[in-house]
Amino acid sequence: MRSDQLSEVFELVEIRGVVAGGFAARGPWVARSPCRDSLKLVAMVSGHGRLLTDGLDEPVELAPGDVAILTNRSWLQHEGGSGTGPRRQIGPEENFTGLTDADRSTDDIVLGTAVDINPAGRELLLRAMPPVGHVRASAATNLRSLLNQLFEEVAGQRTGSTFAIRQYAQLLVLHALRAYLDQADVPPGWLRVLTDERLRPALELMHSEPGKPWGLADLAGAAAMSRSSFARHFRDVAGVPPLTYLSRYRMLLAQRALRGQDVRVGALAVELGYGSEAAFSNAFKREVGESPLRYRHRARNERQILGEVFPANAPTSNAPAGAVEGWGHD
Incomplete structure (x- = not known):
């Protein structure tokens, strides 16, 4: 078996995905919030949305299974839904509230994943990423299935779901970066x-x-x-x-x-x-x-x-049902 340098470097920079927020909505909606993470994934599990952030002139159109990769952005706005009337403001504090009863066939469902990297990793990887990368599900067949599995764990709150969410979040980061490398003209790095x-x-x-x-x-x-x-x-x-x-x-x-x-x-x-x-x-x-x-x-x-702030036996930030507030985490 050939050595896998990408996996080796991922381990060295201690890359870790943390599901940091999510919501389900019907009808017109808009979500605005600061973006506190240096690397972040916004995934459209179902429905459609338009994402804006600093440095973008035109919104990114997200289809079901699409993922936006945000690098060193300071704010984001995500909107979607159809119908008449004003857009309902979805506050970041909603987190996973409402996902238990969400329906992928009718709802717009969004999950946000923060990507933790050690300081060396931030210097290495973020330099090679654009401000916004768009990974299309149409060109990444495994990504949509993975998002559906992640959503089932977040919404189902079954025994062992916290452990499962951690694993799926790691896989989501890997699949999203793989797909980005396949789809994009990656700068030197x-x-x-x-x-x-x-x-x-x-x-x-x-x-x-x-x-x-x-x-x-x-x-x-x-x-x-x-x-x-x-x-x-x-x-x-x-x-x-x-x-x-x-x-x-x-x-x-x-x-x-x-x-x-x-x-x-x-x-x-x-x-x-x-x-x-x-x-x-x-x-x-x-x-x-x-x-x-x-x-x-x-x-x-x-x-x-x-270790003192987050002891080993403390609840993890992947726990569903409102355990983490907002799109980001500190």
């Missing part, structure tokens, strides 16, 4: 390079043994390309030269190790291919903005604070 078949053999070398002193000739040979062709194609796809990519990947691994392990900085430097602890610390500070020891101290303090 991590998402594009991780799905480039010509570069896959070179990426497998860097990801499987990141501490080896890979040279341009090694990587070009693995990709069966000349050094100049490989360097040019890699930069066109990734937006950075191959060895810069390798250095940044090493820093992702270093950040994960410093967040979750008691590894010595000197040992980590050797593992990632640096000749000395000082060389590693300098590279880390250039990329991350602070020393490895300071990063570890800050990351562990933040994790402790989060």
Whole structure:
């Protein structure tokens, strides 16, 4: 089985989907709210809607099974429904209220999913995403079925639904990003390079043994390309030269190790291919903005604070029936 660099990077940046809101409506309706999440999915489970947000001149028309991917937006407005009379204002505080009795054959049903990513992930992935991406169900056959399954769990409130919603939310993020990559002209960056078949053999070398002193000739040979062709194609796809990519990947691994392990900085430097602890610390500070020891101290303090605010046995934000307020989450 071939290695899966996209899954590896998703794990490194700790990407996590959280169903953060939803509503069902009949007749004319409009929902307005701030958008507090750096990456957010708005899914049209059934019915039709028009979505506006900052930076858009024309609304995005959402059909059943469509998903809008919002990146670093500050507000959104979503409207739909037919019939006469003024549009009914749907407040974000409604959350999942009313979904229990919702009917996909007659209602406009919308679910919002916030995507949590660690700081390194925000820097890597969001740079490769447009302000608004539109994933059409007509070109992503699995997406509509997945949304229907997610809706059934949210609306049904059955035993084990909280666990199921968490899993479906993760799959929704993956399917939406996959479909976006298939449908869109993705700008240079991590998402594009991780799905480039010509570069896959070179990426497998860097990801499987990141501490080896890979040279341009090694990587070009693995990709069966000349050094100049490989360097040019890699930069066109990734937006950075191959060895810069390798250095940044090493820093992702270093950040994960410093967040979750008691590894010595000197040992980590050797593992990632640096000749000395000082060389590693300098590279880390250039990329991350602070020393490895300071990063570890800050990351562990933040994790402790989060653990106190959200203890392990507390209800999760995926719990249905109004457990989360609004489209976003803090």
